[in-house]
Structures are given as structure tokens and as C-alpha cells.
Amino acid sequence: MSTITKIPFSKIFIGDSERKYLNEVLDSGWLTTAGKTLEFEKKFADFIGAKYACAVNSCTAALHLGIDALGIKAGDKVLIPSMTFAATGEVVRYIGAEIIPIDTEYGTNLITPEILEKAIEKHKDIKLLIVVHYGGQAAQIKELIEICNRHGIKIMEDAAHAFPTRKDGQLVGTFGDITCFSFYANKTITTGEGGMLVTNDESVYKRVKTMRLHGINRDIWDRFTSKTPSWEYDVIDAGYKYNMPDLAAAIGLGQLEKAELFRSERQKAVEFYYEKLKDLSMIDLPICHGELEDHAWHLFPIVLNQKASISRNEFIEKMSEQGVGTSVHYKPIHQLTYYKERYNLIKEDYPNAELTWSGNVSLPLYPYMTSEELQYIVDAVKNILA
Ligand SMILES: Cc1ncc(COP(=O)(O)O)c(C=O)c1O
Incomplete structure (x- = not known):
């Protein structure tokens, strides 16, 4: 256990x-x-x-x-x-x-x-x-x-x-x-x-x-x-x-x-996530266009895609039940009441943000994450989506 x-x-x-x-x-x-x-x-x-x-x-x-x-x-x-x-x-x-x-x-x-x-x-x-x-x-x-x-x-x-x-x-x-x-x-x-x-x-x-x-x-x-x-x-x-x-x-x-030490520490966690989650067809991993070293890795936002058996909100609840904190970055501006109403924003103008918003979840990410912690998170993700 x-x-x-x-x-x-x-x-x-x-x-x-x-x-x-x-x-x-x-x-x-x-x-x-x-x-x-x-x-x-x-x-x-x-x-x-x-x-x-x-x-x-x-x-x-x-x-x-x-x-x-x-x-x-x-x-x-x-x-x-x-x-x-x-x-x-x-x-x-x-x-x-x-x-x-x-x-x-x-x-x-x-x-x-x-x-x-x-x-x-x-x-x-x-x-x-x-x-x-x-x-x-x-x-x-x-x-x-x-x-x-x-x-x-x-x-x-x-x-x-x-x-x-x-x-x-x-x-x-x-x-x-x-x-x-x-x-x-x-x-x-x-x-x-x-x-x-x-x-x-x-x-x-x-x-x-x-x-x-x-x-x-x-x-x-x-x-x-x-x-x-x-x-x-x-x-x-x-x-x-x-x-x-x-x-x-x-x-x-x-x-x-x-700052540089923290950054490289976060990168280690990100490398673990990429390696262990890459074969999961129900989630899309964040795209890094350049070198991993150039990225500050403040967030590791995944997207539950249409193949996922459960909704983003259910996924977050189940992660929480397993003791794993997550967050959402972000509910897009065009979905926020003040901006939506002031500018008559319609979601059809934001196909990529909409696709992201339907399933986005940021996984835990901070310096000095242990391989035990990371493995626990990866297992939780896999079990929940299985
Ligand atoms: C993209 C972005 N811009 C601005 C801010 C505002 O930062 P602060 O909380 O330091 O005012 C945040 C905070 O989370 C942010 O994520």
C-alpha cells in the first residue's frame, strides 16, 4: 500500500x-x-x-x-x-x-x-x-x-x-x-x-x-x-x-x-509525465515546440479528449478523492459572464480554446517531486481513465 x-x-x-x-x-x-x-x-x-x-x-x-x-x-x-x-x-x-x-x-x-x-x-x-x-x-x-x-x-x-x-x-x-x-x-x-x-x-x-x-x-x-x-x-x-x-x-x-534549480527540477517531473502518459489515447499532452530546457514548466496541462470515458469535472473529483490536487488553466475569457455579455462573445469563434476547455486539467508540478509521488499521480490518472 x-x-x-x-x-x-x-x-x-x-x-x-x-x-x-x-x-x-x-x-x-x-x-x-x-x-x-x-x-x-x-x-x-x-x-x-x-x-x-x-x-x-x-x-x-x-x-x-x-x-x-x-x-x-x-x-x-x-x-x-x-x-x-x-x-x-x-x-x-x-x-x-x-x-x-x-x-x-x-x-x-x-x-x-x-x-x-x-x-x-x-x-x-x-x-x-x-x-x-x-x-x-x-x-x-x-x-x-x-x-x-x-x-x-x-x-x-x-x-x-x-x-x-x-x-x-x-x-x-x-x-x-x-x-x-x-x-x-x-x-x-x-x-x-x-x-x-x-x-x-x-x-x-x-x-x-x-x-x-x-x-x-x-x-x-x-x-x-x-x-x-x-x-x-x-x-x-x-x-x-x-x-x-x-x-x-x-x-x-x-x-x-x-530559480534555475527549481526550473530544472520541474523539468524532471515533466519528463516523467511525458514518458509515462504518452501512450494514453484519452489524453492529449501539452505540446512543447522548442527544447524542454527553454520552458519554465509552470504548468503541465493535459486535455481529456473525446476518447475519455469521463468528464473533466468527474476526473478532477476522482483525483481529489485519491488525494491528488489539480487545477484548471483556464476557463477561457470568452466564457466569463462579464466579458461574454459586454462583447457578445460566441464560442464558435474559439474552436481551439473550446476544445481545450472541454477537458483541461493541470497536474501537480513543483520542484523536488519524488518518483514515488509522480508514479502515484500517473497510476491515479490511469486508474481513473481505465
Ligand atoms: C497569465 C496570468 N497573467 C497575470 C496573472 C496575475 O498575476 P498576479 O496574481 O501576480 O497579479 C496571472 C496569475 O495567475 C496569470 O496566470
Whole structure:
């Protein structure tokens, strides 16, 4: 009999260095944005190979600030994939712009150059494309940027799943003008809640830094360390309260040191899944177009296809009965009431997302999964589908 009683969908790993950095913050008497956040920004930018990184309290905040910095205005049209989390769409609505959700490739849930070209033909006056590097796999970002440049469309990358992700060996974050990462609790590295906006454009960086903190023209740290009195500041626009506290940055610094190790650990689990599940005709495995090493492997989403004897929901229930946590990424945007009603979205326009949504389940994936755990999951999948 197996000794395994419960396998969570995701698991975090906090080591000695996170504790050391956290203690430094606690002992410093300064918990909010200051030196540790600056250090995290600098180390993250160096890791990516980008000029600037701006730490915020979520990827949603980073996306919102990015849209603002790109000058997107109320009424502008923004293309997004339907197969994404609500955050990708809601930030567009924050500023009164309008989303146009589009279908994605079956098996990767990515926007391809072909899909983008068709969408541009169909919808005129698009101002922005938000690309999601779904699951941790990079989209064909160079080609997407080239198409957008040709049509005068701006582009921003939602890399909430994609750290560290590469395309042909080059890190996501070095391709486009603005890339936004997430450090939410179940992401590839975490600060509990947190995000990072990366850019090479100094004017974007300056705008994001200002708008991240109430539109104030001086940051908190500077206000309390420079000779100019802290009360002496100006507000240049109606900004937001999106700064990352040092408490979170301390955890991020420790996690960053292990990002590559965590990634390769997740890849080992993925290799196990591919090997053991490849002959199961009732499920479609995620398609990885490039090298396994280039993929961040945030998710391992399988799809129960038409050969499966039970529904996705029944499958999830039975996995849960066996103590295995799973999740669904995602219920597509065109199925969510607010967006469906606002834009009169019909499922016939999203054949691939619909096919995915009818059977998608993400299996547990985190670093250091044991072969016993993995075998237990694979056996559960096989027994349930038998
Ligand atoms: C694709 C995508 N974009 C954006 C976000 C928002 O990230 P955060 O929770 O850090 O705001 C998420 C979160 O799960 C996501 O999956």
C-alpha cells in the first residue's frame, strides 16, 4: 500500500537564504520599499539581461502600469488570448480600453503568428497586443513583434508563468518593450504576492516607477534618506499604490538564487509525465515546440479528449478523492459572464480554446517531486481513465 496520503497541486520551497534576507529586513526596522527591493530589482534585471526592473505588488499591477506607460487610452482596442487568467483582460478595462479575446493554438494555448495575422485582418485599429507565454512556454515572440511593428501595434508580454523561460536560448524579458512577471504564491518563484515589470526603455521605467507610488515624483526610500525633507514632493499624475515591500523582496532575493534549480527540477517531473502518459489515447499532452530546457514548466496541462470515458469535472473529483490536487488553466475569457455579455462573445469563434476547455486539467508540478509521488499521480490518472 502506498504511504502517500496527499499530493498538493503546487508547493513552495523556502530556504535559509530567504530566512536570512527576511531577518535582515525585520532587524532593519524598515519593512516597506527600500534597499532590499532595490537589490531585488537590480538582481532580477541582471538575471534577465534587461536595463530596468520595477518591483510591484502583483503581476496584475505590472500589467496595469505597463498599459499606462504605453499610452493606451479609454476606447483603444487590445488583443489578448482567450485562454488566459482574468488579470490579462481586467487591466485593459481598468483604463476603459476594450479587449478583443482571440483563439490560441491547440496544445500550447499560445497566440501564433498565423492567428495574429488573421485577427489583425478581422479587427481594425488595434492599439496593443498582450502576449501570454502560457504555462511557461514562450510564444514565437520575434515573429509576433515583427507583425505588430508592421501594423503599428504595440506589444506587451504577460510572462506571469514564464520565469525563467527562453526562446531559442534567449530569455523572455529581452525581446519586447515591456514584460511582466508574477511572484504569486504558486508561481515558479514567489514573494507571496508580487510582480516585476522589465523594460529597456528609460521613459517607460520612469513613468512606471512614478505611477507605482501615487504619481509622486520621489520614491519612498529617497524621501527618507536624502537631505530634502520627506514631505517635499509633487504629484504629477493620479498614480496607484503598487510598490513591493522589502519583506516580499527579501523572499524574492532568496527565491531568485534558486530559480534555475527549481526550473530544472520541474523539468524532471515533466519528463516523467511525458514518458509515462504518452501512450494514453484519452489524453492529449501539452505540446512543447522548442527544447524542454527553454520552458519554465509552470504548468503541465493535459486535455481529456473525446476518447475519455469521463468528464473533466468527474476526473478532477476522482483525483481529489485519491488525494491528488489539480487545477484548471483556464476557463477561457470568452466564457466569463462579464466579458461574454459586454462583447457578445460566441464560442464558435474559439474552436481551439473550446476544445481545450472541454477537458483541461493541470497536474501537480513543483520542484523536488519524488518518483514515488509522480508514479502515484500517473497510476491515479490511469486508474481513473481505465
Ligand atoms: C497569465 C496570468 N497573467 C497575470 C496573472 C496575475 O498575476 P498576479 O496574481 O501576480 O497579479 C496571472 C496569475 O495567475 C496569470 O496566470
